[in-house]
Every structure is written in C-alpha cells, then in structure tokens.
Amino acid sequence: MSPDTPPTILTVFFDFRRIARGTRAEVLDQLRRRDDPGPYLVFDDQTGAQLDLDLRELPDPEAEHRDEAPRGVGRPKLGVVAREVTLLPRHWDWLGRQPGGASVALRKLVDEARRVHADRDVVRAARETTYRVMTAIAGNLPGFEEATRALFAGEEQRFGHLIEPWPADLRAYLQELSAPGWSHE
Known part of the structure; x- marks a missing residue:
C-alpha cells in the first residue's frame, strides 16, 4: 500500500445488523468484544468483496501498511511492479x-x-461494489432481482423504493455504497 492509499475499511454484519466498521485491526478488536456467536459477514467497503476474518488474529498495526504485492522486477521505490x-x-x-x-x-x-473515463468508472465501480454486497447478504430478500435491475439501470429512486422494506442497517449500507454511482450520471 502506498502512503497515498487510504487504509482498507471493512464493514461487518451479524444477521442484517451492522455491528463493526473500521480498519482490519479495529474490526478485529470490535468483534473480539462481542459475545454473539457469529457468523459474521465482512465486506471491503471499496470493492464489496466478502472477506474471512480469523478472530484469533492479533491486531497488527503494521499489517495495514505492508504491500501485499510480491516484489520482483521493477523499481520498488517508485511502486513499479512488472507484470x-x-x-x-x-x-x-x-x-x-x-x-x-x-x-x-x-x-x-x-x-x-x-x-x-473517470466518471463512467466511478459509476461502474459503485454498482459492482453494491451488487457484490447485495448478492452476499440480500439475495433472498423480497425484491432482490428488481433492485438489482434498478441498480444497473441507474434508476436511483426505484432502487431506493425497492430496498425500502429491507432491514435498516443493510439499506443504509447499500445506499452508501451506491451513492457515487448516482451522483456521476
């Protein structure tokens, strides 16, 4: 991770309640203090990817600053990686x-x-991120398919209407993730 890159922010759900949010170390610390049995759904806010966290991990403040890309040919001090x-x-x-x-x-x-293509890329990334989370947590909720169609059709009001009956924390998170996609159209 370069010094300019913000740390990865994770959001954690238990059932449909948002129970933790922060960096990996912060989330692990928050989850350790909980007494519910899990399972937890952990999402990367930037990509919507679902992650597995091992609660036995000790928080490692240095882990947020390590570059996970393998070093090889290139100019490492400039961040150049050969591919x-x-x-x-x-x-x-x-x-x-x-x-x-x-x-x-x-x-x-x-x-x-x-x-x-910056604006188009923001819209696409927001929709894909939102879709990944929706698929992982809301796939069995009423109106899921229609909400997905509205999301990719760029129909913000219809999307909001379709997810309105969904649990409040989930709805708020999906609206937050999808917001960049609406503001760039």
Whole structure:
C-alpha cells in the first residue's frame, strides 16, 4: 500500500445488523468484544468483496501498511511492479515506435483512459461494489432481482423504493455504497 492509499475499511454484519466498521485491526478488536456467536459477514467497503476474518488474529498495526504485492522486477521505490501484458505483434510494433518505448506509451494510454473515463468508472465501480454486497447478504430478500435491475439501470429512486422494506442497517449500507454511482450520471 502506498502512503497515498487510504487504509482498507471493512464493514461487518451479524444477521442484517451492522455491528463493526473500521480498519482490519479495529474490526478485529470490535468483534473480539462481542459475545454473539457469529457468523459474521465482512465486506471491503471499496470493492464489496466478502472477506474471512480469523478472530484469533492479533491486531497488527503494521499489517495495514505492508504491500501485499510480491516484489520482483521493477523499481520498488517508485511502486513499479512488472507484470505480463499480452498483445498482438502489430501492437508491439506500434508501441516500439513510440517516444520513450512501450512502457512510456502504455502509461500515457492508461492515464488518458483513466482521465477520459473517470466518471463512467466511478459509476461502474459503485454498482459492482453494491451488487457484490447485495448478492452476499440480500439475495433472498423480497425484491432482490428488481433492485438489482434498478441498480444497473441507474434508476436511483426505484432502487431506493425497492430496498425500502429491507432491514435498516443493510439499506443504509447499500445506499452508501451506491451513492457515487448516482451522483456521476
């Protein structure tokens, strides 16, 4: 994790109640103080990915700052990590003719695409994050399929109406996760 990257924030549900939120160490500490039996559903707020936490883990403040990517070829002090890219020969030929070579050309192309498509990427990420959480925790709730359709159709009011009967903590969390997707349209 780079110094500019905020720590990963996790949200934990027991049944449909939000019972913990914070960094991994904070969440582990909060869960250790609880006396309910679990199971807990733990979500990464950024991606909506469901995580498994081992409550026997001791909080490790340094763990939030460790880079989990394997170190290999590249410039580690600059955060450069070598990865494989598969392109057709004509793509490699074009990249080879660009000033600065293939790496510089690819970085420029990626930066330009990120700039041009930033709003669209925010909308897509918010919807995918919300969908992951909905699927994990709300798949059996009434109106799930219609709420999913409304989410991906960009119908904010309809989405809100469809999840209105759902438990309050879950509804609030889904509205929070989906909010960036509505504000960029």
